Amino acid sequence: MKALEIQQMPSVKRLLASAIIVYFGTVYTAWGFDLRGYADINYARSFGQKGSIEGNGAFMLGQMDFFVTQLIQNRIEVLAEAVIESDLEGHTEIDLERLQAGYIFNDWFKIHAGRFHNVLGYWNTAYHHGRIYQTTIGRPKFLAFEDNGGVLPVHIVGLQVSGDIRTHPLLIEYAVIGGNGSHIEPDEFITSKLEAENTSDPNKNKAISANLTVWVPSVPGLGLGASSSHGIVPAFDGSPLDSNKIAEVSQQITGGHLVYLNSGRTPVDFELLSEYYAFRDKDTFTDTGTYKASAYYVQAAVYVMSRFIPYARFEHMNVRPGDPYFSVLNKTEYTLKLVGIRFSQNVDSAIKAEVQRVEPEGPGHYTRYAVQWALAF
Amino acid sequence: MGAGVLMRMPNQIRVAQALMIAVILLFGATSWSEVRQMAIVARSDFPNNKISKEELKAIYLGEIQILHGVRILPIDQPHRQPIREAFLSQILKMTRDQYLEYWNKRLYQKGGLTPLLEENPRKVIEAVQEKEGALGYVWAEELQKDNKIKVLLTIDLKE
Numbered sequence: 001m002k003a004l005e006i007q008q009m010p011s012v013k014r015l016l017a018s019a020i021i022v023y024f025g026t027v028y029t030a031w032g033f034d035l036r037g038y039a040d041i042n043y044a045r046s047f048g049q050k051g052s053i054e055g056n057g058a059f060m061l062g063q064m065d066f067f068v069t070q071l072i073q074n075r076i077e078v079l080a081e082a083v084i085e086s087d088l089e090g091h092t093e094i095d096l097e098r099l100q101a102g103y104i105f106n107d108w109f110k111i112h113a114g115r116f117h118n119v120l121g122y123w124n125t126a127y128h129h130g131r132i133y134q135t136t137i138g139r140p141k142f143l144a145f146e147d148n149g150g151v152l153p154v155h156i157v158g159l160q161v162s163g164d165i166r167t168h169p170l171l172i173e174y175a176v177i178g179g180n181g182s183h184i185e186p187d188e189f190i191t192s193k194l195e196a197e198n199t200s201d202p203n204k205n206k207a208i209s210a211n212l213t214v215w216v217p218s219v220p221g222l223g224l225g226a227s228s229s230h231g232i233v234p235a236f237d238g239s240p241l242d243s244n245k246i247a248e249v250s251q252q253i254t255g256g257h258l259v260y261l262n263s264g265r266t267p268v269d270f271e272l273l274s275e276y277y278a279f280r281d282k283d284t285f286t287d288t289g290t291y292k293a294s295a296y297y298v299q300a301a302v303y304v305m306s307r308f309i310p311y312a313r314f315e316h317m318n319v320r321p322g323d324p325y326f327s328v329l330n331k332t333e334y335t336l337k338l339v340g341i342r343f344s345q346n347v348d349s350a351i352k353a354e355v356q357r358v359e360p361e362g363p364g365h366y367t368r369y370a371v372q373w374a375l376a377f
Numbered sequence: 378m379g380a381g382v383l384m385r386m387p388n389q390i391r392v393a394q395a396l397m398i399a400v401i402l403l404f405g406a407t408s409w410s411e412v413r414q415m416a417i418v419a420r421s422d423f424p425n426n427k428i429s430k431e432e433l434k435a436i437y438l439g440e441i442q443i444l445h446g447v448r449i450l451p452i453d454q455p456h457r458q459p460i461r462e463a464f465l466s467q468i469l470k471m472t473r474d475q476y477l478e479y480w481n482k483r484l485y486q487k488g489g490l491t492p493l494l495e496e497n498p499r500k501v502i503e504a505v506q507e508k509e510g511a512l513g514y515v516w517a518e519e520l521q522k523d524n525k526i527k528v529l530l531t532i533d534l535k536e
Contacts, residue, residue: 034484034491036481036484036485038485067485069484069488069489071489071490074448074509074510075448077488077489077490078488079488100488102488104442104443104448106443107440107441107442107443125486126486128485128486130485133481133482133485164440166435166440166441171440306474346474347474347477347478347481348481376481
């Protein structure tokens with residue numbers, strides 16, 4: 001979603017945001033109401049990265065995340081997640097990240113409408129915007145949110161059908177989303193970025209995503225899944241309403257994920273997350289052919305006395321030269337390695353410290369040190 | 378028996394004595410822990426007369442929301458109630474912190490509804506009588522003859 005400065009938000013959006021906050025702040029029903037807040041405060045310093053704003057070392061406000069969920073009737077539920085954050089120039093912005101209203105027909109058949117975190121892989125629908133529940137300081141670089149330089153369509157506005165099918169000895173989770181496609185447009189901080197469409201669609205073809213994950217209840221925390229998405233992604237040299245199209249791809253993303261979580265019910269305190277994505281970008285603008293790219297990460301953590309959690313992650317993105325999608329996004333091949341440690345003070349407070357080594361294609365390798373205090377309240 | 382005498386005994390006798398003491402301690406410890414019966418109760422119009430222990434776990438972990446066509450409203454109790462600790466440790470096999478963290482994460486990931494908290498077993502019974510789909514846990518001995526509720530499951534717990 002394009003972040004808007006509060007002062008510059010259209011009055012209708014401001015009214016809508018205020019109405020949501022007031023509604024969820026005052027309404028009460030027999031089903032109860034949950035309001036939670038998530039925040040993180042960071043310090044980071046980079047060595048070897050030319051022009052980095054972290055070169056001098058900097059304290060950084062992370063995201064202030066307000067999350068509400070409520071059952072309106074015994075079958076209708078609403079969930080909303082709004083984030084206040086600072087951009088690279090320090091201006092405060094507000095984004096409505098998730099807004100989902102749904103009807104629960106059964107545990108195995110639910111329909112929701114609204115804005116979702118796309119059902120690609122595991123991370124994107126597990127950790128959302130609050131940092132307290134993810135072991136590491138940040139998301140894998142290629143899985144970053146669109147306005148932070150990510151290459152996956154991690155938000156989508158549309159209709160979702162989902163459910164859990166309990167079939168001994170497995171629990172099968174499925175989700176299918178059809179919604180507005182994304183587009184690429186220039187960005188003042190990161191050259192260009194993907195943009196999820198909240199109120200329009202750049203073309204008549206709806207983007208479709210699906211995820212199937214199988215959990216093994218006899219081994220709590222073990223899950224294996226596959227996901228895929230398809231969409232037409234145009235790129236513009238300005239706002240899509242009043243600018244020229246400069247590229248377009250028909251994109252298929254196919255992925256697999258394997259996770260083993262320390263779910264709180266397992267005797268072994270260990271966590272493994274891994275996801276792999278294959279991109280297939282067919283150039284539908286200049287018809288130069290079909291390009292393939294891939295990205296993956298593997299992350300492991302060990303829980304020592306449940307509180308001290310050393311962790312490590314390896315991630316890599318492989319991009320073929322000439323791929324119009326990655327070219328317009330200004331993304332190239334990279335490898336990232338990180339090690340860190342997390343101290344969970346309690347369930348609502350965690351301090352993390354980590355070292356990252358980022359190795360983009362060619363020169364420009366750099367090292368980044370970062371500390372984060374993540375909170376829930 | 379003094380330690381000096383024990384030291385002078387043949388090894389086999391000392392091993393046998395140690396084993397006897399261990400057996401006595403083991404049986405003694407077992408008899409000291411009181412077994413109480415927990416009852417899982419629902420309103421009398423609940424569409425089924427029993428649930429399994431696995432279903433009970435899944436309900437309190439939010440994995441089952443609809444059962445026999447009814448939206449389930451699990452009712453929980455504060456941790457200061459001894460039955461809550463017994464329920465978490467012996468049914469869900471979780472500590473209080475693990476349970477809290479589990480629900481915090483689940484709510485954030487999937488939305489939905491956390492178990493409703495009632496102060497004590499008496500309030501749990503009242504809530505079960507009032508709310509369609511409500512389901513709670515109480516000590517069986519606290520139940521009185523009541524046409525408005527029914528017992529879906531009983532479980533022996535060590536206290």
